Amino acid sequence: xxxxxxxxxxxxxxxxxxxxxxxxxxxxxxxxxxxxxxxxxxxxxxxxxxxxxxxxxxxxxxxxxxxxxxxxxxxxxxxxxxxxxxxxxxxxxxxxxxxxxxxxxxxxxxxxxxxxxxxxxxxxxxxxxxxxxxxxxxxxxxxxxxxxxxxxxxx
Amino acid sequence: xxxxxxxxxxxxxxxxxxxxxxxxxxxxxxxxxxxxxxxxxxxxxxxxxxxxxxxxxxxxxxxxxxxxxxxxxxxxxxxxxxxxxxxxx
Numbered sequence: 583x584x585x586x587x588x589x590x591x592x593x594x595x596x597x598x599x600x601x602x603x604x605x606x607x608x609x610x611x612x613x614x615x616x617x618x619x620x621x622x623x624x625x626x627x628x629x630x631x632x633x634x635x636x637x638x639x640x641x642x643x644x645x646x647x648x649x650x651x652x653x654x655x656x657x658x659x660x661x662x663x664x665x666x667x668x669x670x671x672x673x674x675x676x677x678x679x680x681x682x683x684x685x686x687x688x689x690x691x692x693x694x695x696x697x698x699x700x701x702x703x704x705x706x707x708x709x710x711x712x713x714x715x716x717x718x719x720x721x722x723x724x725x726x727x728x729x730x731x732x733x734x735x736x737x
Numbered sequence: 738x739x740x741x742x743x744x745x746x747x748x749x750x751x752x753x754x755x756x757x758x759x760x761x762x763x764x765x766x767x768x769x770x771x772x773x774x775x776x777x778x779x780x781x782x783x784x785x786x787x788x789x790x791x792x793x794x795x796x797x798x799x800x801x802x803x804x805x806x807x808x809x810x811x812x813x814x815x816x817x818x819x820x821x822x823x824x825x826x
Contacts, residue, residue, distance in 0.1 A: 649810065690798055690805045706812050707790050 616681035624679065625686050629696040632669035633724050634662065637683045638693040639674050646674055649705040650693045656712045661727045698724050745804045750778060757800035758782045761818055774809035781821040790815075 629635050634657075640646030642654050642664055658664060673680040673692055680692070687694050687701050695702045697720060702708070711717035721727040747765040754760040762781035769775035778797070785793045793815040798805065805811050816824065 647810075649812075688795070688798075690802070691811060701791070703791055703794065706814065707794060710790060710814070 616678070617685040618678065618682065621678050621682035622686065625683060628669060628671065629699045633698055634667055634726055635669045635671070635696040636693055637671045637673050637679070637696075639672070641672055642668060642670050646672075647692070649691070652705050653693045653695060653708050656708050656717070660712070660718060660721055662721065667726050697721075697726070745773065745776065745807050747776075750776060750801065750804060753801055753804060754778070754780050754782070754797075758796065759784050762821065768812075769809075772809075776808060776811050778811070778813045779816070780813065781816045781818055783818055785815050785817045785820075 636642075636650075636653060636657075638645060638647075638650035638653065640650055645651035645654055654664070657668065662668060671679060671683075673683060683692070683694060684690055689701065689704065691704050694704055695708055702720070703711070708717065711720070718727070722729060747767060750765045751760075751763045754763045754765075758780060760780050760782045762779075764779040766777045767773060767775070768777050780797060784796065788796070794813060797813050797815055801811075
């Protein structure tokens with residue numbers, strides 16, 4: 583590593599500006615950063631402009647992974663309007679987004695669910711919130727599902 | 738720091754949970770059907786006390802970071818000893 587650092591600073595000595603930037607590199611070289619400014623902006627715009635955002639493998643109609651499919655099923659069962667209330671990103675179609683979202687959320691797996699700009703969790707958390715009733719509460723609070731109509735026993 | 742992990746096994750996951758999360762009980766299952774790329778973990782630890790689900794998952798993700806990076810799929814359930822006890826009833 584020392585050898586590398588010396589080599590690169592020697593090579594870059596002519597430009598002081600680049601040299602300072604370069605010398606900062608080895609510290610971050612191991613924790614490779616994937617999140618570019620443009621990807622970060624894409625993510626931030628998406629989660630601030632949409633109440634419900636899912637970063638997933640595949641599309642809501644054709645999920646490409648069981649975990650992504652499970653999240654779609656949970657949201658459908660909860661009564662979310664999948665056409666109009668859900669914004670989804672197919673990370674399989676965008677390699678930069680795929681690695682970028684993991685870094686942005688500090689979360690190692692896909693799918694990832696955001697509600698009202700906040701990271702809620704992945705498939706495990708969605709499933710446990712679905713079972714505990716927490717998810718229904720959250721979706722109701724954010725207006726993503728309609729309260730269930732009062733039960734009117736048919737006469 | 739322990740030695741770098743090169744392959745993920747039930748043993749390596751269990752060991753990391755014991756070492757880094759003070760787990761009192763770990764159930765690790767290889768649900769990949771042979772390829773060793775898909776794991777399901779149940780972890781019981783007093784360190785989860787007072788944490789939200791998201792916080793617990795983040796703790797597990799952090800503790801198992803190097804191993805999760807090596808597998809295709811990973812699923813976790815985390816419990817405090819009291820929650821686990823209640824489940825066993």
